[in-house]
Each structure stands twice: as C-alpha cells, then as structure tokens.
Amino acid sequence: MPGRALVIVENLSVPFDRRVWQECQTLTGHGWEVEVICPLGTKRDTETEVVIDGVRIHRYPLEAATGGPQGYLKEYGTALRHTSRLLKRIQKRAPVDVVHLCNPPDLLFLAALRAKVGGARVVFDQHDLVPELYLSRFRSKRDSLYWAMRALEWATYRTADTVIATNESYRAVATGRGRVPVEDTFVVRSAPAVERFRRRAAEPALAHGREHLLCYLGVMGPQDGVDYAVRALADLAARRDDWHAVFMGTGDAFDDVVALSRSLGLDDRVTFTGRVSDEDVLRYLSTASVCLAPDPRNPLNDVSTMNKIMEYMAMARPVVSFDLVEARVSAGDAAVYARPNDVSEFASLVSDLLDDPERRAAMGEIGVERVSGPLSWANSEKELLAAYEWVARDRRARVRDV
16 A cells, blocks of 8 residues: 555535545545545535545534635634644554645645654645635735735745646746745646536426526635626626526625625526535536636636536536636637626627527537546546655655665
8 A cells, every 4th residue: 555645625525525535536546545634514524534435534613714814714723723633633543644735725734744744745735826815805915914825825835745736827836936846746637527427418497498598506705706697697688588597506705696686687587506416516507508607817716727617518518708817728619708807798708609509519529528538537647646656755765764
C-alpha cells in the first residue's frame, strides 16, 4: 500500500463534494488508505463517522457563515478547531503520510503543521483563490483583510510540498505570486464523472406548458451571477414567452435572487427548486434546451473553472456564458459568450439558440466530446497520481537522508 492520506475539506461535506470524492476514489483505487475530515451535511452526509467505499470520513458540526467577513471568521475558526481535534485523534491511531488540504479557507495549514512536523508531506489542493474570492464577494479594492488573506495563502504555499491547481490560471498564480517551483505543481482539473450524467427522456411537463426549459445548476452566492441570469430572463420575457426557467441550488444569495425574480414579475416564468436530488438534476438537464452560466467577470470568476459548465456539457446541453478566460478553456465551441456582465446580450444569445435546434444539438455533441476526451477525469486522475507519487518520492528520499 502506498501509504495513508488524510484529506481535509471545509467548504462542503463528503461525498457531496464531488471533486474531493473523485480524488478519494482515485486514491483508494490505487492502493492508498484514505481518511477525510469535513463538516456535517444538512440533509445528507449526516453521520459523524462513516466508512464509504473504503474511505473513512470524520465529520463535525459547522454553521455556515452569513453576513460579512466576520461571519466567515467565526465559521473558519470553528472549522479549524474541529479539524485540529480530529487530526490529532487520527494521528494517535496511526500517523498519516500525506495531508491533502482543500481550500477555502487558507487556514487549514495550521492544522496540518502537527502532521508535517511528524514527517507527513502536505498537498495543497487549491480549489479557490481566496484573496480574489474576497474581492469578488465583499470589496472592489484591496484592503487590510485582502492582504491578510494573501499572507495566509503565502503561508499555505510555504507549508505545502506540492500544489494541485484546478486549471492553468491557478497554476500561474501558484508559480507567480506563490513562488512555487513549477515542478512542484500539478493541474488536476475538475471533471464530471460522465457515467453519472446519463441523459433521460425529456419531460416536457418540467417546462410548465412552454416549449423550452432553461436551466441553472449550482451554488447561489453573491459572486455566482444568478442575479445577472434573472435580469437576463426579464429581458428575454419581453422578447418571447415560449420558455420556463429552473434554478437548481442554494446559497447565501438565494433569498435575494428569489426576491429579485418576483420584483421583475417572473413568478410564473421561473422556478427556484433549492437543492435537488441527483436524479432530478438529470431529469431537468435532459429536458433543457439551453443551460445558463451567468458568472460575471470578476477577479475570481475570470480564472476559475465552473463545475456547472462541465456538467452541462456532460449532459450534451448548449451553454450561454459570459466571456471569461477559463469558461472558454472549458467549453470551447460548446458555449456562446456574451460580453462580460451584459445581461441584454446574454438574453439575446439565449433567444438565438432557442431558435436554432440544429446548432443546439451540435454544441451539445461538442461538449460531450470534450468532457469524455481531453477534459475527462481519466486525464485528471493521472495528474493527481503523479502529484502523489512526487510527494511520496520526496518523502522516501528524506527518510533515506535521515
């Protein structure tokens, strides 16, 4: 067996966090013994300790932040305390060889230091650029909190023996401002498990008696642009009435966007489902004519890979997106791109696709080819295993030197 890996994630429960769960399954499938520390879920992932498919998961109670940065400081402090407690207990049972940190936040390196002193290697799996996330959610200019987050990011880079980036843009940040040697970085793109995304027969009733269904799937935070999508749909409603839209997901902007939809007179045109089952996701996406990726251009979104786009493509759905650097890398010709943050052009592109079923079908096939080929998880897991082999080799060399 290659060794014992401890994966630490604060942002979502596991296995609900699909990227983390894919990584765990890849590692166990190649001989690693894997444990996970994460928060409890709300409607799922509610056991405090459980073994699933050979992965032992330790969960702790955590109340998600609301409001401004102060709420996040409280959330992250609680998460760090529980993570440190559980890591200490796991280490007492048997030392781990690799601690795999998944941000946000960039505080988790503090918990990993104990294991690192004991000889464990640290992998930093950078899911988000936290300083850019802060600017995108709370501030338009750099302030003292921004620079504090840059310092924590720097400390995490310095603690890590290897950095995993979700795309080349993130890797450039690690090797640029993070000063991480390029040989210590690996790109492990988030990719849907295509076997999960099997198209169903379309269900016209989901469109509420209209010809077309439009779909949004994902988190609804201030930086995710659901408000842009709602405003674009108000524009679209003035042009045509042959569509219904469904928004699947939740987040701390959920109530605000529901209120916005009502204020724009879209009650009978838009449905907000909240979080739905995987089966319902497949039903809605199988029926959709067009899928929406309304993430506005901001310091984070422009360089981030959007899971929603990858999942839309896995379901052979055409995508309308704002013109972002990494959106184009992901979707290529499987999407059309509006000028950043221009809701009128976004609505116009949706309308154009609704009038062109042949183009929609062609775009859908392009998307399937991309996520089944160059952007598939099969390619990502090769990079993940290469990163682990790199830190394992480094650890063995250090043991020999001692």
